[in-house]
Amino acid sequence: ELKVEQNPLFLSMQEGKNYTIYCNYSTTSDRLYWYRQDPGKSLESLFVLLSNGAVKQEGRLMASLDTKARLSTLHITAAVHDLSATYFCAVDLGGNYQLIWGAGTKLIIKP
């Protein structure tokens, strides 16, 4: 059974600081997704990571994938209040259209 674990589940940080969210998964997969969700809203796709060593960056967010360690990271650089949201990672089981989700990391960035 594929399990996806995120940590931390809750993160409160000051503007301007850097931090990393971790996503571990328990079985082989070459496709990992990061999503953002604002309160009461739908899910917004941030990154799709397709291969070992993949790194993608958008603004202050950078995601990476290590398939050998079964680990993805979402790094936040010089956080700003607008990045406050819940961030989810999800792993594709591959070929059968099933995403297995982490529990989410609620990120609060204080001015």
Next chain:
Amino acid sequence: NAGVTQTPKFQVLKTGQSMTLQCAQDMNHEYMSWYRQDPGMGLRLIHYSVGAGITDQGEVPNGYNVSRSTTEDFPLRLLSAAPSQTSVYFCASSYSTGSYYGYTFGSGTRLTVV
């Protein structure tokens, strides 16, 4: 393009009532799915469809039915609502590029069963 449209946005049901959550997409995606989101948990797959006339169960299918008569529509039916089905429901459609699947989510239906 409207993308993925879910109706209603909010619904309150009494235990034992039935209802249908609607989901429609206008992107001609073959694959559609239903997830539920509970507090403190990630999304969990209820049912999915890989094309018109083809559906299959996901991780938490009990108490839910689906059908896919057209490419565009994928309704989710609650046969006899229970308080445990109080949740936020998301419909998603997806496409394959050959190397990965892209997922587009609807805005969600917040369901409360009392």
